[in-house]
Amino acid sequence: MKVTFPHMGYLYVPLRAFFSQLGIEVVVPPPISQDTINLGTRYSPEFACLPLKINIGNFLQAAELGADTVVMAGGIGPCRFGYYAQVQKEILADLGIHLDMIVLEPPQGHWRQLFRGLKSLAANAGPVTVYRAGALAWAKLKVLDKLAKNQFVIRAREKVRGSTTQTWRIILDLVDQADSVQAVYIAAEQGQKLFDRIVLEPHRDVLKVGLVGEIYTLLEPAVNLEIERLLGEMGVEVVQSVYLSNWVMTNLVLHTFHLRNDGEHYQLAAPYLGSFVGGHGLETISTTIFYARSGLDGVIHLAPLTCMPEIVAKSILPQVSVDEDIPVLTFMLDEHSAEAGIQTRLEAFYELLKTRKQRGHKNNIKQIKNESTILGRKSIIESLSWH
Amino acid sequence: MKAYLGIDLGSVSTNFFVMGQDEEVLVNIYLRTQGNPIKAVRTGLARTQDELPPGVTIAGVGTTGSGRQLAGIIVGADTIKNEITAHGVAATSLVPTVRTVLEIGGQDSKIIILRDGIVTDFAMNTVCAAGTGSFLDRQAERLGLPIDQFGQLAVRSSNPVRIAGRCAVFAESDMIHKQQLGHPMEDITRGLCQALVRNYLNNVAKGKAIEPPILFQGGVAANAGMKVAFEEALGIEVLVPKYFAVMGALGAAQLAQRQVSNGAETRFRGFEVSNWDFHVSSRHCHGCSNCCEIVEIEAGEKSLACWGDRCGRWSEQNPAQIA
Numbered sequence: 104m105k106v107t108f109p110h111m112g113y114l115y116v117p118l119r120a121f122f123s124q125l126g127i128e129v130v131v132p133p134p135i136s137q138d139t140i141n142l143g144t145r146y147s148p149e150f151a152c153l154p155l156k157i158n159i160g161n162f163l164q165a166a167e168l169g170a171d172t173v174v175m176a177g178g179i180g181p182c183r184f185g186y187y188a189q190v191q192k193e194i195l196a197d198l199g200i201h202l203d204m205i206v207l208e209p210p211q212g213h214w215r216q217l218f219r220g221l222k223s224l225a226a227n228a229g230p231v232t233v234y235r236a237g238a239l240a241w242a243k244l245k246v247l248d249k250l251a252k253n254q255f256v257i258r259a260r261e262k263v264r265g266s267t268t269q270t271w272r273i274i275l276d277l278v279d280q281a282d283s284v285q286a287v288y289i290a291a292e293q294g295q296k297l298f299d300r301i302v303l304e305p306h307r308d309v310l311k312v313g314l315v316g317e318i319y320t321l322l323e324p325a326v327n328l329e330i331e332r333l334l335g336e337m338g339v340e341v342v343q344s345v346y347l348s349n350w351v352m353t354n355l356v357l358h359t360f361h362l363r364n365d366g367e368h369y370q371l372a373a374p375y376l377g378s379f380v381g382g383h384g385l386e387t388i389s390t391t392i393f394y395a396r397s398g399l400d401g402v403i404h405l406a407p408l409t410c411m412p413e414i415v416a417k418s419i420l421p422q423v424s425v426d427e428d429i430p431v432l433t434f435m436l437d438e439h440s441a442e443a444g445i446q447t448r449l450e451a452f453y454e455l456l457k458t459r460k461q462r463g464h465k466n467n468i469k470q471i472k473n474e475s476t477i478l479g480r481k482s483i484i485e486s487l488s489w490h
Numbered sequence: 491m492k493a494y495l496g497i498d499l500g501s502v503s504t505n506f507f508v509m510g511q512d513e514e515v516l517v518n519i520y521l522r523t524q525g526n527p528i529k530a531v532r533t534g535l536a537r538t539q540d541e542l543p544p545g546v547t548i549a550g551v552g553t554t555g556s557g558r559q560l561a562g563i564i565v566g567a568d569t570i571k572n573e574i575t576a577h578g579v580a581a582t583s584l585v586p587t588v589r590t591v592l593e594i595g596g597q598d599s600k601i602i603i604l605r606d607g608i609v610t611d612f613a614m615n616t617v618c619a620a621g622t623g624s625f626l627d628r629q630a631e632r633l634g635l636p637i638d639q640f641g642q643l644a645v646r647s648s649n650p651v652r653i654a655g656r657c658a659v660f661a662e663s664d665m666i667h668k669q670q671l672g673h674p675m676e677d678i679t680r681g682l683c684q685a686l687v688r689n690y691l692n693n694v695a696k697g698k699a700i701e702p703p704i705l706f707q708g709g710v711a712a713n714a715g716m717k718v719a720f721e722e723a724l725g726i727e728v729l730v731p732k733y734f735a736v737m738g739a740l741g742a743a744q745l746a747q748r749q750v751s752n753g754a755e756t757r758f759r760g761f762e763v764s765n766w767d768f769h770v771s772s773r774h775c776h777g778c779s780n781c782c783e784i785v786e787i788e789a790g791e792k793s794l795a796c797w798g799d800r801c802g803r804w805s806e807q808n809p810a811q812i813a
Contacts, residue, residue, distance in 0.1 A: 136781060265802030329800060421697040430611065443556065444598075444614065451574035451612055458608045 105130050106224070107165035107202075108174045109158040112322035113247050114347060116279045117240035122174075124236030125225045130170035132161040135325035139164060144438045146194055152407035153326060153437050154319040155187050159194060166200050174224065177208035177216075181381030182412055210359045241348075242284045246291035248346040250274055253298055255343065258335030259309045262302040268332055270297045310456050313342040313394035315387045316405035317413050320436055321345050327405055327434075328442055330449070334403075337453050342399060344390045345383070368393065375419045384412030388419055395427035400456045402429055408437035430455055492549040494750075495538065495758070496743030497531065497565065498576070498736065499523070499557030502596025502623055503709055504530035506538045507739035509747070510546070513583070517541045520735050523596075527557045528768050531564050535764040551758045552576075552746030554738050556597075563787055563795045564768060566759035569742075569749040576741030578602050578609040581705045583744055584731050589701040592720065592728070593737070594690070594710035596623040601695045615694050623709045625658050629665065629682060633675065637713075640679055644715025647680035655685025683715040687723050704728045707737040766790070777803055 106122050107130045108115070115131050122129045133139070135157060143160030162173055173195075178185035188206040195202050205223055208216040225233055250271075258267035274294035281287040312334060320327050322345065331341045357363045372389035379385055391402050404420060406413030417433050424431040432452045434445060493516055498505040500523060508517035517538050523530045552569045553561040554576035562570040573595075581591045582604060591602040599622050603611040615622070630637045651673050654664045661682065668678055704726060710716055711734040720728045733740055750756055769788045774781050782799045796804035 134780075263806075265806065268801060332800070418697070424611075425699075447556070447572045447574070448612075448614060450572040451609070454572070454575045455609045455612070459610075462606075462608060 104128065104172050104224075105170045106172045106174055107132055107162065107170035109154075109161045110135055110323065110325075111319055112324065112347075113251075113275055114244075114322070116247060116275065117244040118174075119279065120243050120282075121236045121240035122224075124239055125228050125232060127224065130165050130168050132165040132170075133168075135161070135323065139325075140438050146198060148190075150409055151190070152183065152409050154184070154407060155190065156438065157323075157326065158187065159191060162191065162195060162202060163198075163200065166202055170202065172203040172205060174205050174207065177206045179209060180379070182410075184382070210355060239282075239284055239287065242287040243278055243281070244348045244351070246287055246294075247275070247278055248348045250278075250291065250294050250298070252343070252346070253295070255331065255335060255341040257298055257301055257303065258332070259338055259340040260303040260305060260307050261335075262304050264336055266301050267298075267335065270294075270301060273297060307338055310339045310400045310453070310460065311342060311398075312339050312456070313344060313390065313399045313402045314405060315344045315383075315390045315394070315402055316416075317383050317407060317410055318345050318350065320405040320407055322347065326407075326436060328436075328440060328445055330403070330405070330434075330445070333446070333449055334453075337449070339453065342394065344386070344394075375423060376415070380412045380415045382410065382412030384416045387413060387416035388423060391420060391423050391429070391431060392427055395423075395429035399429070400460060401452065402431045403452070404431055404433040406433070406435055408435045410435075430459070491546050493542070493546045494550045494552070494743045494747040495548050495565075496576075496739040496741065496746060497534070497551070497553045497561045497567075498555040498573070498738030498742060499527055499531060499553065499561040500555040500573075500596050500738070501598075502627075503735070504534055504555075504557075504561075505736040505739040506534045507733070507736050507743050508538060508542060508546075508548075509740070509743040511747075513744075515733070516543060516546065518733060518736055523557075527560055528564065528770070531561050532764040532766075532768075535565065535761055539761040539764070548756065548758050550743075550746035550750040550756050552742035552744075552749065554742040554745075559795075559797060560770075560787065564759075564766075565763055566757040567746070568754070568757050569745050571742065571745050573738050574600060574602060574612050574614070575609070576738045576745060577707065578604060578612075578741070579744050580733075580737040580741030581707065581731075582607045583740070584733075585703055585705060585729070588703050588705050590698075590704040592690070592695075592704060592706045593708040594622055594706075594716070595708040595738075598622060599690055599694050599708075599710075601698050601700075603698055603700075611698060613694050613696075613698060625661075626686070626710060626713065629662065632662075633679070635675075635679075641683075641713035641715040641717075643676045644679040644683050644713075645718055647674075647676035649677050650680035650684055651677050653678070653681040653685040655682075655689040661685055661689075680715060680719075683713070683719040684722070687716065687719040691723060700724060700726075702726045706730050707734045709735050711735070772798075775799055775804065777801070 105128045108118050110132055119129050119131055139160035142163050143156035147156040147159050175188040177188055188204060192204045205220050207220045210217050254267055254271050261267045277290040277294055281290040314321055334341050353363060353365055369385060369389050371392040372385055376385055376388050387404060394402050420431050493508050493510050496507040502523055504521045504523045506519040510516055519534055519537055521530050521534050551565055551567045553567045554571050554573045558570050577591055577593050581588045586607060588604055593600045598615050600614040602609055627637055630640045651668045653661055655661050665678060665682060706717055706728045711730045717728055717730055766789050772783055772785045775784050780800050784796055784798045784804050786796045787794045795808045799805055
């Protein structure tokens with residue numbers, strides 16, 4: 104069995120580790136490029152959202168490299184993602200491409216299906232092997248999320264444009280190559296040391312912008328046209344609202360055991376939206392409010408074109424923006440997104456935020472407070488403990 | 491005397507504006523880009539030099555528009571700013587209390603919301619170019635009307651026909667249909683203006699608080715029919731500023747003045763640039779899987795700048811004012 108899976112940011116690192124530990128051969132699809140997008144859009148329904156199209160591109164490119172099995176997440180709820188796997192199966196079958204599809208359904212009410220999916224993957228592996236594979240993947244995901252968070256702080260203050268991005272690529276490889284939990288933590292510390300070596304301008308006047316919206320467009324740089332890097336290089340510290348490790352912990356683990364602890368956070372959205380609308384629609388509203396109240400300068404909302412939950416959120420955001428006095432910019436992304444148009448809007452948004460801040464907007468006070476605490480490098484970066 | 495030059499290199503027009511120290515207008519040129527931005531910049535520079543009163547020196551240059559990087563490299567700009575900021579700055583300089591700017595250019599349309607002289611919100615058309623200058627140009631041509639008469643004709647109509655404005659292609663076929671039924675030309679042009687305004691308000695301006703004073707700028711503001719259609723739809727007076735067609739360049743000139751207000755020396759290469767030979771080449775970089783398209787601009791043998799790379803490998807050496 105040669106297993107592949109769709110790309111989503113650096114998710115390939117923990118997934119590669121997980122399957123390799125189970126003794127399964129892994130084919131990581133080539134990084135998402137224009138070729139991937141062309142392939143995907145060619146064989147997908149036009150009005151499907153961009154993630155489905157790019158998944159198809161990933162699968163076809165992986166099949167070319169010899170993959171014979173796809174592991175895909177399933178889903179429940181109003182978002183179309185829930186039947187992606189089924190639709191993709193049909194598309195691949197129509198193309199005459201023989202890829203087995205193993206769909207991992209979320210544990211909420213689908214215990215048996217999840218178990219069946221896992222069992223077909225790891226037929227020969229004992230519980231200890233499965234546990235070890237899970238622990239390694241989890242360690243990789245956790246350290247990468249933490250380093251990614253630091254990356255946003257550093258990039259906004261880097262002296263040489265591009266130095267953070269270069270270092271980040273090296274770090275991804277370091278963590279990817281680590282073959283035990285212990286090695287992962289060593290790689291992470293090494294990575295942090297590389298970050299520490301980047302020359303900063305600690306006094307730079309940095310704006311803070313939150314990224315909210317749909318998970319795939321938030322996490323996959325090839326889809327959001329590397330918005331995190333573009334903003335960072337403009338001198339904007341990005342505050343990313345979704346980290347996969349948090350998401351897995353809250354939605355898959357805590358949720359299953361009825362231990363979710365984010366009820367209060369959701370309550371923020373209650374005056375605008377009273378119920379779950381699928382995907383991340385509700386989170387988009389509540390997180391925007393949360394960011395406004397924590398003194399961020401602005402919020403950027405990302406979603407794939409035709410995404411229903413985010414369309415609901417988008418129509419509410421103008422009111423939230425007025426009530427909470429925070430500028431919000433929405434990008435609906437698809438394969439036709441023009442980089443030049445996005446660049447122009449980002450620059451204009453940056454000017455808008457900067458002028459507001461200079462005019463002594465209320466958030467100014469909080470900003471200055473933040474600036475004084477980040478003068479020393481230690482405090483810029485969350486002190487790190489990996490265990 | 492010191493003066494400041496603003497250049498708006500747009501898809502359809504390239505505009506030059508020179509403003510004196512006390513914001514007096516010295517030069518104001520509107521040129522068609524005609525798909526050759528470098529030539530447009532060179533021609534415009536030469537004409538600016540001719541029209542400039544004697545004894546005036548350029549102390550700062552700003553560029554804006556979709557070709558702002560290119561224009562900025564060619565002339566040596568002190569500031570390169572996006573068109574939303576430039577239009578906002580220009581509008582507030584003319585009407586300090588302005589709260590809404592409707593801007594329709596050659597290929598894009600935008601709305602800018604301002605409060606107390608600062609931009610608080612904006613939007614640009616994303617998926618559709620219906621209602622922009624290019625579309626109106628084309629329809630006027632199809633009707634055999636010079637574009638400057640299009641608006642006059644529309645204003646005369648008292649019985650506009652209803653034209654579907656959701657999509658430029660469908661608007662055109664609907665318009666042909668109405669023509670074949672025999673509707674008079676003025677009713678059709680008026681109907682088209684209304685359709686385009688509906689499209690703008692439902693797409694670009696969706697969810698924006700449109701409050702007076704409203705300025706209508708960009709090339710399309712020359713069309714009296716569009717102004718009237720906006721006023722009808724909004725029920726508020728819409729002002730068209732005197733320099734509506736070159737507001738981007740006006741804003742760029744003001745941004746240039748601000749940029750050098752600390753006494754900095756301008757980076758302006760001088761008017762002789764209009765005689766230089768510029769060459770632009772593009773290639774794919776194969777440094778990684780991104781396969782970025784790299785664009786390089788050269789003057790003679792000398793490379794001036796590169797852009798298009800994601801990693802900074804090529805653009806690292808660019809002058810600082812280029813983003």
